[in-house]
Amino acid sequence: MSTPYPFTALVGQDDLRLALLLNAVSPAVGGVLVRGEKGTAKSTAVRALSALLPEVDTVPGCRFSCPPDAPDPGCPDGPHEAGPGTARPARMVELPVGASEDRLVGALDIERALSEGVKAFEPGLLADAHRGILYVDEVNLLHDHLVDLLLDAAAMGASYVEREGVSVRHAARFLLVGTMNPEEGELRPQLLDRFGLTVEVAASREPDQRVEVVRRRLAYDDAPEAFAARWAADEAEVRERVVAARALLPEVRLGDGALRQIAATCAAFEVDGMRADIVMARTATALAAWAGREDVLAEDVRQAALLALPHRRRRNPFDAPGLDEDKLDETLEEFGDDDPGTGPEDDPDPDGGPDGGPDGGGGRPPQDPGPERPGDDGATRPPEAPEAQETTEAQDTTDPAESPESESPESPESPDERRPQPQRAGAPDQQPVRSGEPFRTKVLSVPGLGEGAAGRRSRARTEHGRTTGARRPRGVLTKLHLAATVQAAAPHQRARGRSGRGLVVRRDDLRQATREGREGNLVLFVVDASGSMAARQRMTAVKGAVLSLLLDAYQRRDKVGLVTFRGRTAEVALPPTSSVDAAAARLETLPTGGRTPLATGLLRAHEVLRIERLRDPARRPLVVVVTDGRATGGAEPLAQAGRAARLFAAEGHASVVVDCESGPVRLGLAGQLAGELGGSAVTLDELRADSIAGLVKDVQGGHGARGAQSNGARGAQSNGARGAQSARNAQSAQKTTTVKGRVA
Structure with a gap:
């Protein structure tokens, strides 16, 4: 066994070391x-x-x-x-x-x-x-x-x-x-x-501290045992301190004043349930024991809150963990006057203990004074939000033909959709707009029976779920199908010389239960960010709808990807990943403007799916195209988009088109695109009414006769009310597929 890196040789990361040591003192912290x-x-x-x-x-x-x-x-090896x-x-x-x-x-x-x-x-x-x-x-x-x-x-x-x-x-x-x-x-x-506790860690930006990290790591890699021997005394000192703190822990008094501060803090930050209060109480007690005290002080309560509450304040996956320290100080001050034994005494810095450590009691593990300390304030800062780290997408220079007003004359826009001024050559893109409020969606699933990673979206053969049959085990038996095993063994009992009540079972008799559950999918968003989509109110609604589907993907354990197209190109804004909040951050900073290279966007999405199929062949994709269906640039842009869409239909990829067209006159181009994709189309109004994923249960991959018949009738009826384009819309709607709803 290799020699582990010494705990006391770690550079910086005070909150991380403190949280681990508090759990060593009191495992009940959690x-x-x-x-x-x-x-x-x-x-x-x-x-x-x-x-x-x-x-x-x-x-x-x-x-x-x-x-x-x-x-x-009840020990299996007992009594x-x-x-x-x-x-x-x-x-x-x-x-x-x-x-x-x-x-x-x-x-x-x-x-x-x-x-x-x-x-x-x-x-x-x-x-x-x-x-x-x-x-x-x-x-x-x-x-x-x-x-x-x-x-x-x-x-x-x-x-x-x-x-x-x-x-x-x-x-x-x-x-x-x-x-x-x-x-x-x-x-x-x-x-x-x-x-019980959570800690955010980030690499130091102090050059001296980074130099010390590299120096110690290289020394450890060159001679692990010699390096560990240099820190043996410090390791023994911390080990003895842990033992002493464990012995002192039962003697620590958690007064009514400290309890009131804990309860008031949890209430002020609106954490769910009572687990946070209990964890804070145990953490504050462990902090006092680690500092060698028998009384819990306000500084212990404050440090416990910083460790125990940030991850319990998340309301959705797009919220970054964190705590408002000013509000925390106000709460502690307001509820800390009744018990003088719990106040911060004469220490003006509630973060620092008698020895200046971050744990309120000289909590920094012993280590030699080195370059790690300059610039280290004893508090680990959370990493910057993805949107703060991302630079805005490179600005495209456009000509007057790329402005929304100069779109194809066959694609009229209502006045409220037009931008105040057309884009001029060299003019910047429209500033990104914030997304609308997310809403609860309904199930959007892929048809058929898959065998992908466990999740909560589409039907699949899994190791867990309802039993649907039995088969011979492949390798180690994990889920026995008892009835099928007995049926397989019963005919051979006489031949096997059975002479009692026990059933003679051999390996060949065992049957593995086959089960059906749910899988996670790859939800690939293909978002139109062109000039025709740039109206602020419409883009806000579009982003809100995509954000809602991202939230649904997080809850159903999907991978997500984001492809955007605008100007002359299409970009993979986010390769397929399990980080839904990263997709939400890319969405917030998405700029708009320029032409609508629809075919380019679809081809780029097709390439993403091809590569991802090589990496994860069992995970089935679901393509969500968010567009008004218009295409500009190049020769016959709509025909090119149709040919690109038919690639998805030929490979059987499940898809749905979110029709973002608005105004009194609508062309129904998104419906035609859905037909070429072999998927379904829903309007942006239906999406904003909390029904995009509610309308779609199974996104059929083919062009079944019954689906074409039912949707053709419904499409003709709904589109007939839209005016001069009713015949064209009814024809395109006949190519879409059966759409059903089910509450998530």
Whole structure:
């Protein structure tokens, strides 16, 4: 085993180190979620923490780490008799993102359970992590079914394995630590709330501190053991301090004044539920113990709020975690007068303790005075929002023919859609407009039965869900179909010499249950940002609609991508990713103006799907084209767009066109585009009325006769009221497909 990087050799990241040490002092705090950009020592810090934890006494030979003074009466290896224990180091168990359910909770030998009636159980990672650390790197990429198991174990402190009447239970209390890069997607709210504390980390911008990081890392890589020996004394000092703080913890007094401040703070920031209050109380108590005090002070409450509340204030996935520190100080001051024992005393800086550390009690782990300290204010700043980091899209120079007023004479716009002045050569694009308020959508799913990644959108064959049949197992049996197994074994009992009540089962008799659940899809947005879409009110509504579908994609565990087209080109504004909030940030900064290269946009989207199919062939795409259907630039732009659209239809990609055309006269070009795509079209009004995804349940990929017939009649009826273009719209609507609705 390689020598781990010393915890005390970490440079900066004071909040991260403090949060980990508080959990080492009081595991009841509930773990840590570390959010931040790549390359910020997240994993290094977590792996280094295990060396600071005190040793664990266990019952000799127990695979489930039962304590000798209070063994678990339901331990599968029990019952245990009282006696001396065996000391071992605390474990840090890593849960791989791609782990199976059996690897996490353990596995039963189904064949022996059926034939011999014995509980032959092989412990999983939850058993290994009992009384230690369970570490999940890239926790936001963990599959939903593993997240559910973690939630259950964290809530009950035990793991249950149930298989066709055979059950095993064992204790599973662990310190849950997760790291994640927000650019790769957010966590489900249920799992987010299970982490007691959260810390935002970012790389230092101080040159001296960055130099020290590189110097120490190179020294460690060259001679890990020698480097660790240099920090051994500091490591031992922090380890002793953790032990002392654990011993002091039961003596710490959490007064009524501090409790009132905690309750008032949680109420002021409108956090959901009572878990935040409990976590804050435990964190403030651990802070006092870490500082060597028996009383909880206001500075402990303040630091606890900064660690325990930011991730609990998120109302949707596009909200960045954070806390208004001015409001926090006002709340603490308002509710801190009743109990003089909880005030900040004479320290004007509530962040600093007696030793100037960030933990209110000299909380900085010992380390040599080095270049890491200049410029380090002891507080980790969250990374800048994606929109602050993105530069505005390069400005296109346009000629008068590219202005909205000079669009094709066959495409009249109503006066309220026109920009006040036409674009002139060299004139800048229209400034990006903010999106409208998001709304709740209904289900938008891909037809058929897929086999993609677990999610919540389209029907798929999965390891979890309702049982639909049985088959012979391929590899390790995970989900036994009991009835099918008995039916397979029953005809052979006499030949196998059965002489009792037990059923003689062999490997060939076992049957795996086939299940149907839901999968996540790739939702690729193709957004028209040309001059004809540039009317501010319309673009605000369009962005609000796309934002609503992005929110739906987050809830259904989809990957999303964003292609925009305007001027002369199409751009991949966001390659397919699980980070829905990154897509929302790109959408907010989307500029508009210029011609409408519809064919170019569709071809670029087709190329994105081709590349993504090579990377993730099991994930089925859903293409959402947001446009008014107009096309300008080049020879026969509408014909070119039709040919590009037919590429999607030929490959069977599910699609829906959001018709953004408005005004008293409408051409129905988006309906024609939907017909060429082999998908469905809905108007922007239907989208704004909370019915885009509500109108679409299954986006059919073909041109079925019944779909053409039903939509042709409905299209003719609705478009007939639109005036002179009714015949043309009815004809295009006959090419669209069946559209159904279902509430999400």
